[in-house]
Amino acid sequence: MPAPDLTRIATFAGLPPETLEWLLAQGEQRCFEPGEVVSRAGDEAEYMMAVLAGGMQFYVLHNGNREPAFRVEAGHVSGVLPYSRLRIIRGESVAVGETWLYLLHRSKFPELEQVSPELVQRLVSLMSDRARSEARAQERDDKLRALGKLSAGLAHELNNPAAAIMRAAEGLSRNLQARPTQLQQLVQHCPSPEALAHLVQLAAAITPVAFTSALDRADAEDELAEWLEEQGVSDGYQLAAGLLDGGLSLAQLEPALAAWAPAARPAALAWLEGQLTALHLVQDVQEAGSRITTLVTNVKTYSHMDRGQDFALLDVEAGLESTLNMLSYPLRQHNIRVVRDLAPALPKVQGQVSSLNQVWTNLLDNAIDALPNGGEITLRTRHEDEFVRVFIIDNGPGIPPEVLPRILEPFFTTKPAGEGTGLGLDIALRIVEQHGGRLEVNSEPGRTEFGVWLPVR
Numbered sequence: 001m002p003a004p005d006l007t008r009i010a011t012f013a014g015l016p017p018e019t020l021e022w023l024l025a026q027g028e029q030r031c032f033e034p035g036e037v038v039s040r041a042g043d044e045a046e047y048m049m050a051v052l053a054g055g056m057q058f059y060v061l062h063n064g065n066r067e068p069a070f071r072v073e074a075g076h077v078s079g080v081l082p083y084s085r086l087r088i089i090r091g092e093s094v095a096v097g098e099t100w101l102y103l104l105h106r107s108k109f110p111e112l113e114q115v116s117p118e119l120v121q122r123l124v125s126l127m128s129d130r131a132r133s134e135a136r137a138q139e140r141d142d143k144l145r146a147l148g149k150l151s152a153g154l155a156h157e158l159n160n161p162a163a164a165i166m167r168a169a170e171g172l173s174r175n176l177q178a179r180p181t182q183l184q185q186l187v188q189h190c191p192s193p194e195a196l197a198h199l200v201q202l203a204a205a206i207t208p209v210a211f212t213s214a215l216d217r218a219d220a221e222d223e224l225a226e227w228l229e230e231q232g233v234s235d236g237y238q239l240a241a242g243l244l245d246g247g248l249s250l251a252q253l254e255p256a257l258a259a260w261a262p263a264a265r266p267a268a269l270a271w272l273e274g275q276l277t278a279l280h281l282v283q284d285v286q287e288a289g290s291r292i293t294t295l296v297t298n299v300k301t302y303s304h305m306d307r308g309q310d311f312a313l314l315d316v317e318a319g320l321e322s323t324l325n326m327l328s329y330p331l332r333q334h335n336i337r338v339v340r341d342l343a344p345a346l347p348k349v350q351g352q353v354s355s356l357n358q359v360w361t362n363l364l365d366n367a368i369d370a371l372p373n374g375g376e377i378t379l380r381t382r383h384e385d386e387f388v389r390v391f392i393i394d395n396g397p398g399i400p401p402e403v404l405p406r407i408l409e410p411f412f413t414t415k416p417a418g419e420g421t422g423l424g425l426d427i428a429l430r431i432v433e434q435h436g437g438r439l440e441v442n443s444e445p446g447r448t449e450f451g452v453w454l455p456v457r
Contacts, residue, residue, distance in 0.1 A: 004029050004102050009050045011077050011122050019116040026111070027104040032095035039093045045086045047103040048123070049079035054099030060091045071096065081127040082109045082120050157295055157329055161288035168284040175278050182271040189264030198256050199268055203275040206283065207247035217244070224250050231257065231265040239273045246276030299326070313348040316356070316388055316454065320379055323360040327368070335373050341380040349388050350457045355431045362424040363392045363450050370396040370448065383456070387437070390452040399443035407441055 006012045006020050029052070032038055038049075041061055049056075055073045059066045069091060072078045078093075080086055084106075104112075113120045190196050211217040221240045227250055228236035243253070253269075260268050324331070324338060331338065367377050371394055380391040399407055408425050425439075432439045437454040 004052050004100070006050070006102065008052065008075055009077060009102070010075050011126060012050070012119070015116065015119060019119060022112075022115050023102075023104065026108050027102055030101050030103060032099045032101065034095060034097050034099075036095045036099075037092060038095055038099075038101070039089050041089060041092055043089045045080045045084075045089050045106075047079050047105055048077065048081055050077045050102040050104075051075065052100040052102055055096035056093045056099065056101075057096050058091055058093045066092065077123070077126060079103075080106050081123045081130075082113065083124055084127055154295065154299065154326070154329075158292060161291040161295075164288040165285050168281040168288070171281045172278060172285075175274055175281065179274060179278075182267070182274050185267035186271045189261070189267045191259050191261065191264065195259040198259070199272055202248060202252065202256055203246075203272050203279075206245075206276060206279050209244060209247050209249060220244060220249070224253075227253075228269060231269065232262060233266045233269055239269060242273040242277045242280075243269075245280050246273070248272075248276070295325075311350045311352055314351050314353050314356070315346075315348055316390060317342055317346060317381055319353055319357050320360055320381075320390070323357050323364060324379075327361070327364055330365075330368050331377075334368060334371065334375070336368060336371055337374075337376045339376060339378040341378060343381045343383055346381050346383055346388060347456045349435070349454045351435050351454065356435070356454075359428040359431050359452065360390075360392075362428045363452075366424060366450075367392060367394040367396070367448070370394055372396070386456050387453045388456055390454070391449055392452075393447065393449045395446055396448060398445040398448050399441070404441070404443055408439065 003024055006015075006023055012020065012023070032054070034054075038056055049072075051072055051074045053074050055071055056078065057071050058069045058078075060069045061067075109120075186196075209220075211220065221237070221244055224243065225236040225240040228239055233239055257265050257268060330336075364377065371377070376395045378391070378393040380393065382389045382391075408429050429439045432452055432454070435454055437452060440451045440453075442449045442451075
């Protein structure tokens with residue numbers, strides 16, 4: 001097998017001949033067939049790899065799926081580089097076409113530093129560029145993943161009031177179609193203007209009846225249904241439910257129907273129930289529409305869509321509340337209780353609302369992931385000296401002592417491959433530091449506390 005031409009590698013260009021000879025003597029050349037796996041997730045990161053021919057496609061694993069990440073073409077260097085802390089490969093790489101690689105084991109790096117400080121400097125610079133690029137890509141992925149989770153929860157939250165509006169609209173449609181016939185029968189059987197006025201007064205507004213229990217409600221409904229059937233109403237139970245929902249009881253209906261002939265009472269009661277049901281359905285639409293408006297307002301408050309991104313005075317507790325609103329679905333899904341321990345008259349801080357909301361999202365999302373069903377999260381705020389302090393505390397299992405010192409490191413995660421980028425806390429840390437504050441974490445079994453310091457300016 002002929003010796004590889006290392007001068008075709010951009011990073012090796014212009015190196016002295018003795019350096020190239022050392023590389024050839026200390027490294028090795030390997031060939032991979034098209035589609036052959038070069039490295040797998042979980043393998044030890046052992047080699048610097050220079051692509052002599054072909055290429056390598058890198059994939060990341062997310063929720064058990066293999067997703068394309070980036071490609072290394074011929075002439076470029078990948079793998080482990082000098083001073084890299086990478087020990088375990090996180091993704092998978094596959095040969096693109098017939099691929100020839102030059103490999104140098106990491107055990108040779110100390111000797112390489114003596115042989116060619118220039119090449120080591122080039123490789124360190126390459127590693128820095130690669131780390132920045134990977135961090136930007138992972139940060140985008142992390143934000144998109146967080147956005148996906150928030151969007152899924154928001155879609156669920158919007159679906160409930162939207163479905164309520166659809167149900168109410170269908171009920172109103174049926175109700176309105178029946179109204180002309182009900183009105184005609186009412187007019188035909190009406191004994192006097194006074195009797196009609198009494199009926200209209202009952203139909204003017206909904207005043208719900210408060211029942212002490214579901215059993216009391218069922219008893220009242222049975223009693224009213226029996227009375228309605230005595231008045232000649234064929235569907236007594238159906239009308240009884242609508243009349244009770246409208247706030248009418250037997251004690252109110254009996255005097256109102258006294259002036260109506262027995263044959264006229266079914267028409268009067270059908271019209272009355274239809275009117276009250278229509279009012280109740282309109283109320284349902286109003287409440288569902290109000291819920292949607294509240295959700296849209298929460299999104300605007302959370303994302304700061306209606307204001308610029310410059311630093312401005314902001315209310316920390318308002319940001320915490322809007323973030324909780326955005327996370328209401330996963331909180332309910334896992335039956336997590338939120339305890340608010342908020343300081344009175346907390347001063348405002350200078351900051352970017354959307355950025356700080358990203359901090360609260362990342363910290364709360366981590367707490368939700370760490371808690372079992374039925375867990376508890378405490379939000380605490382305090383004004384101490386020249387700082388506003390925010391604590392997010394959960395009563396989960398805690399962070400293991402061996403993990404705690406590294407928990408804020410970028411790309412460090414305890415989640416399974418594909419379920420976390422290890423950037424959530426790093427992003428939160430950098431945002432807090434950009435605001436002139438600091439992020440601290442303390443943990444023991446049953447209590448994990450993330451504390452954010454933000455200066456009051």
